[in-house]
Amino acid sequence: MSPPFEPGMVSALAVDVFGTTVDWRTGVADQVTDIAARYGVELDGGAFADAWRDRYLPAMARVNRGERDWVYLDTLHRESLEELLHIHGVADAFDEEARHRLVRAWHHLPAWDDAVEGLARLRRHYIVAAVSNGGFALLTRLVKAAGLPFDCIISAELARAYKPHPRAYQTVAALLDTPPPRVLMVACHTWDIDGARQAGFGTAFLHRPREKGPHRPADQASDTSSDLTVTGFDELADLLHP
Amino acid sequence: MSPPFEPGMVSALAVDVFGTTVDWRTGVADQVTDIAARYGVELDGGAFADAWRDRYLPAMARVNRGERDWVYLDTLHRESLEELLHIHGVADAFDEEARHRLVRAWHHLPAWDDAVEGLARLRRHYIVAAVSNGGFALLTRLVKAAGLPFDCIISAELARAYKPHPRAYQTVAALLDTPPPRVLMVACHTWDIDGARQAGFGTAFLHRPREKGPHRPADQASDTSSDLTVTGFDELADLLHP
Numbered sequence: 001m002s003p004p005f006e007p008g009m010v011s012a013l014a015v016d017v018f019g020t021t022v023d024w025r026t027g028v029a030d031q032v033t034d035i036a037a038r039y040g041v042e043l044d045g046g047a048f049a050d051a052w053r054d055r056y057l058p059a060m061a062r063v064n065r066g067e068r069d070w071v072y073l074d075t076l077h078r079e080s081l082e083e084l085l086h087i088h089g090v091a092d093a094f095d096e097e098a099r100h101r102l103v104r105a106w107h108h109l110p111a112w113d114d115a116v117e118g119l120a121r122l123r124r125h126y127i128v129a130a131v132s133n134g135g136f137a138l139l140t141r142l143v144k145a146a147g148l149p150f151d152c153i154i155s156a157e158l159a160r161a162y163k164p165h166p167r168a169y170q171t172v173a174a175l176l177d178t179p180p181p182r183v184l185m186v187a188c189h190t191w192d193i194d195g196a197r198q199a200g201f202g203t204a205f206l207h208r209p210r211e212k213g214p215h216r217p218a219d220q221a222s223d224t225s226s227d228l229t230v231t232g233f234d235e236l237a238d239l240l241h242p
Numbered sequence: 243m244s245p246p247f248e249p250g251m252v253s254a255l256a257v258d259v260f261g262t263t264v265d266w267r268t269g270v271a272d273q274v275t276d277i278a279a280r281y282g283v284e285l286d287g288g289a290f291a292d293a294w295r296d297r298y299l300p301a302m303a304r305v306n307r308g309e310r311d312w313v314y315l316d317t318l319h320r321e322s323l324e325e326l327l328h329i330h331g332v333a334d335a336f337d338e339e340a341r342h343r344l345v346r347a348w349h350h351l352p353a354w355d356d357a358v359e360g361l362a363r364l365r366r367h368y369i370v371a372a373v374s375n376g377g378f379a380l381l382t383r384l385v386k387a388a389g390l391p392f393d394c395i396i397s398a399e400l401a402r403a404y405k406p407h408p409r410a411y412q413t414v415a416a417l418l419d420t421p422p423p424r425v426l427m428v429a430c431h432t433w434d435i436d437g438a439r440q441a442g443f444g445t446a447f448l449h450r451p452r453e454k455g456p457h458r459p460a461d462q463a464s465d466t467s468s469d470l471t472v473t474g475f476d477e478l479a480d481l482l483h484p
Binding site: 123127129135136137138139140141143144151152153157158175176177178 | 379420
């Protein structure tokens with residue numbers, strides 16, 4: 001039996017990025033619509049973003065199961081993009097430059113409204129690390145463009161394993177030189193919370209009702225078991241440092 | 243023959259930390275003097291800091307030559323601390339807690355006057371990475387405590403090789419997904435500039451006359467060959483973005 005969670009135990013926050021900190025769905029949908037329009041193609045950016053993201057978990061799982069070697073998230077995005085362009089019958093309309101720009105859409109995404117200020121408040125009390133399956137370079141550019149005040153960036157690339165693989169979380173605790181129970185994982189995906197809990201981290205489920213856009217239900221706190229449940233970084237800061 | 247250096251080529255700065263960005267010598271000397279005094283020992287903190295740092299390059303070189311496995315900078319500092327306490331005949335005066343605090347002195351060091359503002363200016367135009375032989379956790383805490391506005395932290399720990407080993411620089415270029423000639427190494431040590439140049443980086447020697455304290459000469463631009471020579475981050479920002 002692990003001891004009950006106490007906010008006072010926490011010394012570092014491991015904060016997920018896509019969905020938790022930035023609104024990937026709006027950001028990707030808008031950029032897809034925009035790039036498609038410039039190439040004279042009418043495309044529902046939102047539906048395209050959804051289908052693209054749907055391919056993300058199974059693609060990562062193949063890497064984690066060892067069915068293929070480590071590859072960058074950019075590479076996974078590029079592969080699933082090729083599939084999607086064929087499915088939509090628009091493969092001929094997009095040249096190499098357009099495909100490159102579409103993949104790079106994932107490098108520039110808007111922060112959720114509460115993220116910049118909430119993280120800045122949390123950073124006064126804790127080491128606050130961005131912990132994501134994005135590549136190190138992608139995350140560095142994304143975090144910079146969105147003005148997110150992280151203390152450091154820890155990419156799955158450093159573990160050569162994607163969350164929710166245990167090695168992804170163990171690498172975070174090792175790099176921060178902090179025991180897992182003193183690291184609080186903050187994430188809006190139940191699979192990430194589950195992975196972190198199994199690695200011995202504290203967990204805060206952050207509910208993002210619009211994370212998957214207006215037509216799909218977001219992950220729910222009731223589908224996982226977390227030490228804390230909050231609706232934003234401001235609420236998390238209130239809870240940890242009232 | 244590599245093409246002549248052009249500031250316009252640069253897209254990322256790899257910035258050394260100890261000596262270049264923070265004044266390790268004053269920081270360590272003050273903390274050693276202070277901790278020693280609390281334990282009733284009179285110790286010349288400056289001379290102690292010098293002797294401690296003298297053991298740093300040979301200790302790292304043994305790791306880089308493969309004579310021992312990778313170890314943290316904290317571990318190297320602890321080992322050389324034990325030696326020094328014996329040499330000074332004060333080993334009995336310092337308990338485990340004191341030794342721990344002495345090693346952690348390297349985690350909290352003052353930034354040079356020009357560093358915070360100069361880095362903030364450079365960060366508007368470039369990815370600015372802290373690139374140091376310190377461990378990832380050490381660097382994260384040091385950078386946070388000193389308020390240094392880096393975009394990301396790249397520790398030698400990620401390469402499992404210390405600068406000036408080529409792998410330490412290659413890892414920086416790979417993680418930033420940036421070709422070596424587009425990365426500018428900024429450092430006050432000629433051995434770091436030499437290592438970066440050999441790895442194909444652009445180089446800016448930053449002269450810190452007081453880096454080794456008042457009694458020892460600092461590294462000189464004339465002892466290396468660098469693309470740029472500056473006296474502070476403000477001058478570097480003026481030069482790259484007049």
